[in-house]
Amino acid sequence: MSKHNVSRRQFLSYTLTGVGGFMAAGMLMPMVRFAVDPVLKADAGGDFIATNQKVSDLTTEPKRVDFTYEQTDAWYKSEETKVAWVYKDDNGKIVALSPVCKHLGCTVDWNTDKSNPNQFFCPCHYGRYTKDGVNVPGTPPVAPLDVYDYNEKDGMLYLGQVKPHKGA
Ligand code: FES
Numbered sequence: 090m091s092k093h094n095v096s097r098r099q100f101l102s103y104t105l106t107g108v109g110g111f112m113a114a115g116m117l118m119p120m121v122r123f124a125v126d127p128v129l130k131a132d133a134g135g136d137f138i139a140t141n142q143k144v145s146d147l148t149t150e151p152k153r154v155d156f157t158y159e160q161t162d163a164w165y166k167s168e169e170t171k172v173a174w175v176y177k178d179d180n181g182k183i184v185a186l187s188p189v190c191k192h193l194g195c196t197v198d199w200n201t202d203k204s205n206p207n208q209f210f211c212p213c214h215y216g217r218y219t220k221d222g223v224n225v226p227g228t229p230p231v232a233p234l235d236v237y238d239y240n241e242k243d244g245m246l247y248l249g250q251v252k253p254h255k256g257a
Pocket residue numbers: 190191192193194195211212213214215216229230
């Protein structure tokens with residue numbers, strides 16, 4: 090009888106320990122993951138990402154360039170797509186602008202506002218930017234569009250981090 094009671098206690102003890110451990114692990118895992126998440130994130134911005142854009146095909150007319158990269162977050166992989174407006178300036182230098190409006194983050198288009206041609210236009214609140222990405226005074230955006238770092242490899246355009254526009 091006594092042996093039977095001890096066995097029950099042991100069973101209860103093991104069960105509670107197991108369930109308690111399982112619950113503790115369930116609570117701790119998100120905390121640990123949160124703490125190390127930045128380390129696990131793919132450093133997409135650190136490296137240049139290949140685009141399908143030939144540098145020789147760029148003109149002085151801004152062109153929308155979409156590019157995709159794989160982001161790895163621990164065991165989760167996802168594809169991220171980014172956009173840039175890219176053109177060559179009058180000196181042949183590549184300019185790659187972020188399309189993210191500096192007012193509230195909508196996406197700007199090139200030359201879609203018929204009353205203000207050859208400007209970047211944000212349809213959300215009629216924000217405007219000149220071709221070099223500088224915000225037009227009197228419109229909602231408060232800063233110029235960010236610019237991408239870029240690189241050329243084997244004739245193809247590679248894009249990197251976005252940085253504040255010089256002079257912003
Ligand atoms: S978000 Fe672009 S003007 Fe407001």
